[in-house]
Amino acid sequence: MTDRLTSDTFGIDRAATLLREGALVALPTETVYGLGADARNSDAVANIYAAKGRPSFNPLIVHVSDIEMARRFVVWSDTAQTLADAFWPGALTLVLPLKPDHGISSLVTAGLTTLAVRMPDHPVALAVLSRAGIPVAAPSANLSGRISPTTANHVLNGLDGKIGAVLDNGPCPVGVESTIVGLIETPTLLRPGGVAQEDLETVLKHPLQAPEPDTITAPGQLASHYAPTAQVRLNAAQAEDHEVMLGFGEIGGDLNLSETGNLIEAASNLFDHLHKLNETQKPIAVAPIPNTGLGQAINDRLKRAAAPKNG
Structure with a gap:
C-alpha cells in the first residue's frame, strides 16, 4: 500500500526520509508529478524503471534544491550560472559534464558522462529536496506510455502499491515539460519547453545551436546511447x-x-x-x-x- 502524504511539515519530512532510505516517492512539480528516487542509489533508480514498466533505460533528469547542489555533481560553467540566475527555479534543464567522483548512479545517466539537472519551481518539491539534501531523479510518476499525472489520484491509479508514497499537493499547475539546453560545448537547444528559445538567446546574447539529427536521447542529452567499444x-x-x-x-x-x-x-x-x-x-x-x-x-x-x- 502506498502512503498518501499531505504537503504539511510532517508529510514533507516523511517524504524526505523515505527518499534518503531508498524508497520511491511521487512529488508534485510545476508541470506533473514526478517519481522521485535518490539519484545516487542504483537500486532505487532501478525501482523507478520497475514501477513504471519502462522498456528501456534512458537518461533521467535530476532535480536539485539549489545551484550549490547542482555544482556538487557537474562541472559548472559561467554559461550555466548565467542561465540558472535567469531561469531557476523553473522549467529549464541544463545538461553538463559530470564531475569525477560524482556519485550519481550510472542508471540515471544511462552510462553517459553528462547529467541533466533542474531546479523545479514548486515550493513543496523544493522543500522536500532541501530537507532530503540529496539529488532526486524523477521522471513522470505514471506507468510507461500512460498519460502524465497531474494529481495524486492519477499517480495512485497506476502506481498504488508499487511506490513508497505520494506527496499530495492537489493538481499541478499544468505546464509544458522543461526546456533542455546542452552545455557540453556550444550551448545547444536539445528540447523546446517551458522556457522560450528567444528568452534564452536574449540572456545568452547569441543564438542557441540546433542539435545534430538523430543524436538525442531522452531527456534530451546529446550523443548516442552508451555502448562498449568491444564486441x-x-x-x-x-x-x-x-x-x-x-x-x-x-x-x-x-x-x-x-x-x-x-x-x-x-x-x-x-x-x-x-x-x-x-x-x-x-x-x-x-x-x-x-x-x-x-x-x-x-x-x-x-x-x-x-x-x-x-x-
Whole structure:
C-alpha cells in the first residue's frame, strides 16, 4: 500500500526520509508529478524503471534544491550560472559534464558522462529536496506510455502499491515539460519547453545551436546511447578463450550482474559492469537474461550494445 502524504511539515519530512532510505516517492512539480528516487542509489533508480514498466533505460533528469547542489555533481560553467540566475527555479534543464567522483548512479545517466539537472519551481518539491539534501531523479510518476499525472489520484491509479508514497499537493499547475539546453560545448537547444528559445538567446546574447539529427536521447542529452567499444555476444552459456564473461544467476563470469538472479540488482549493476569489462579490451560474452519485468529493459540495452559497430 502506498502512503498518501499531505504537503504539511510532517508529510514533507516523511517524504524526505523515505527518499534518503531508498524508497520511491511521487512529488508534485510545476508541470506533473514526478517519481522521485535518490539519484545516487542504483537500486532505487532501478525501482523507478520497475514501477513504471519502462522498456528501456534512458537518461533521467535530476532535480536539485539549489545551484550549490547542482555544482556538487557537474562541472559548472559561467554559461550555466548565467542561465540558472535567469531561469531557476523553473522549467529549464541544463545538461553538463559530470564531475569525477560524482556519485550519481550510472542508471540515471544511462552510462553517459553528462547529467541533466533542474531546479523545479514548486515550493513543496523544493522543500522536500532541501530537507532530503540529496539529488532526486524523477521522471513522470505514471506507468510507461500512460498519460502524465497531474494529481495524486492519477499517480495512485497506476502506481498504488508499487511506490513508497505520494506527496499530495492537489493538481499541478499544468505546464509544458522543461526546456533542455546542452552545455557540453556550444550551448545547444536539445528540447523546446517551458522556457522560450528567444528568452534564452536574449540572456545568452547569441543564438542557441540546433542539435545534430538523430543524436538525442531522452531527456534530451546529446550523443548516442552508451555502448562498449568491444564486441558483445548475447545469450552465452560460457565465454570463449578470448572473451570476458558477464554472468547472471547460476551462470558465472568475470563479473556477475546478480548471482541470485535478481533483476533489480542486475539493472543497478549493468552499466558499471559493462564499463569494467570494456576496459579489458576483450570481447564480452553475456549470459541470458530473462525477458520479463526489468529484464526487458536490460535486454533492450544489451541488444543495443551488441549491435554492429560503425566503422
